[in-house]
Amino acid sequence: MLGYWKYLEKSDPEVYAIIQREEHRQQSMLEMIASENHASPAVLVVAGSCLTNKYAEGLPGKRYYGGCEHIDEVETLAIERCKQLFGCEHANVQPHSGSQANMAVYLSQLEPGDTVVAMSLDHGGHLSHGMKLNFSGKFYHFVHYGVRKDTETIDYDQIAQLTAEHKPKLVVCGGSAYPREIDFPRIADIAHAHGAKVMADIAHISGLVAAGLHSDPVAVCEFVTSTTHKTLRGPRAGTVMCKKEFAKAINSAVFPGLQGGPLCHVIAAKAVAFAEAMTPEFKSYAEQIIRNCRMLCEELLKKGFRLVTGGSDNHLLLVDLRSYNADLTGVMAETWLHDAGIVVNKNLIPFDPRPSSECSGIRIGTPAVTTRGLKEVHMKLIADWIDLTLKSGGDDKIVSMVRNETAELARSYPLPG
Ligand SMILES: Cc1ncc(COP(=O)(O)O)c(C=O)c1O
CATH class of the missing domain: 3.40.640.10 (Type I PLP-dependent aspartate aminotransferase-like (Major domain))
Incomplete structure (x- = not known):
């Protein structure tokens, strides 16, 4: 495969450079979109x-x-x-x-x-x-x-x-x-x-x-x-x-x-x-996805976030931002967290008074960060960073401080392969 990449670098440097940038993005950010994951080198x-x-x-x-x-x-x-x-x-x-x-x-x-x-x-x-x-x-x-x-x-x-x-x-x-x-x-x-x-x-x-x-x-x-x-x-x-x-x-x-x-x-x-x-490793991985999600729920609840249904049984949670800050929309939260290195998506919450272009919630998932090896202790950090970022109203200084922390954590837990 290494040969293929060298070949691509020469034959189409433009596409090669885009893929390099995407790889860097994935490596350096905490991917918490609930529908995404990092496939194994064998799958790739x-x-x-x-x-x-x-x-x-x-x-x-x-x-x-x-x-x-x-x-x-x-x-x-x-x-x-x-x-x-x-x-x-x-x-x-x-x-x-x-x-x-x-x-x-x-x-x-x-x-x-x-x-x-x-x-x-x-x-x-x-x-x-x-x-x-x-x-x-x-x-x-x-x-x-x-x-x-x-x-x-x-x-x-x-x-x-x-x-x-x-x-x-x-x-x-x-x-x-x-x-x-x-x-x-x-x-x-x-x-x-x-x-x-x-x-x-x-x-x-x-x-x-x-x-x-x-x-x-x-x-x-x-x-x-x-x-x-x-x-x-x-x-x-x-x-x-x-x-x-x-x-x-x-x-x-x-x-x-x-x-x-x-x-x-x-x-x-x-x-x-x-x-x-079908491997025992995958079963442990799936168990860890759920443990991570539960820990993230607990920590976010402690910080005053309301979770749809009060928590989660699976790999995702839905945060209703309204009780945390009535003016905070899903779009704002998604943007600030992205800038801080945590990738989530805005999401409607049930009976949402806001339109789908704004949303009152964000959806957060643990499958991808669990693939790179993060555990409960890291979920506590992530909850802290989410709270800091959103509380700051997207303040540049705070966001860039959190960005440094998320980048450091991401560096310590590289993607598989
Ligand atoms: C419940 C459910 N069904 C179907 C799909 C569609 O999958 P795809 O994007 O591969 O068409 C999704 C994707 O997010 C999903 O969440």
Whole structure:
């Protein structure tokens, strides 16, 4: 690989320099966007391999192109590892992304205009769960549930009521900004009682599910989709799992339904990540993600921040900034923390009075900093730095002092490889 970089430096110094700058950014800042992670050198090298050169429309053993013998080997390995990791009956590892994994389920089960019940985006759902401007919201009739006002946890009674009233074909669960454990069996019971199937989108939590640290949807839901690059720590992509009876429908929804040639290099990198996720080291890593998140919650609560639901069961937490400082928006917090070396994102909180361009909250995740080796003691420091930065109102002196501290910590815990 070193040879490749030397080659790139000569052949395209402009792109080379951009990648160097991005690498420096990742090395020197604390990445706390809940949906991001640092993939292993093995994943990176495979994702950058010559497998990108190959067209392989179809499935192992049934391709539309010649010369697929090694792609067949690696895709079969990825499928088998995915099945072993999650204990699912069938897996299609070709979706280019989490959205396309979801799209495959919709395409295989729904006709345009069919009704789906899913969690709303502003309560922690995802664009591909029926947001108006997304393909899902344009093609299907989504009815949304949310969280309860008093507990800010999923309103399971509302799911039951909407499912009884609208008789959806599909109930979707899983989200992008939900800090608590999801009760998949309860949702499956509700859906099945009304003749609906269930799709659990575990994009965020799949690493925790794989490690046995979160309620497992595979046995109770017909379909389980995921990204492979968040807590699972693989390449940027998706995967879809289902019961055997839906295997054919899912396969043909992915290809030729919505994709052309698969990204063979990324499929191979998924195979690597699935194997990594089966190791005892990965289980310890996933446990540490959760311990770090809990410690960060505790420390932020001590400093007077309000957390949505009061805390977290998983890898992310949502800070409601309003009680800390009524004038502080998510945008302001994101900007100041970025300048201080802590990368988070502004986020709507449930029932947010502010528009999504401003937000009253920030979402913070521990998967990426845990990958570089940070532990509970560092979460205390990070909570101090968040407090100092936000209390200062983005004061240049304070921000640059914190920036020095975060850079120092980042230097002491370099990225893998
Ligand atoms: C719950 C959920 N589903 C699906 C996706 C979509 O993944 P992608 O960005 O790979 O399309 C995301 C991404 O953040 C997500 O959080």
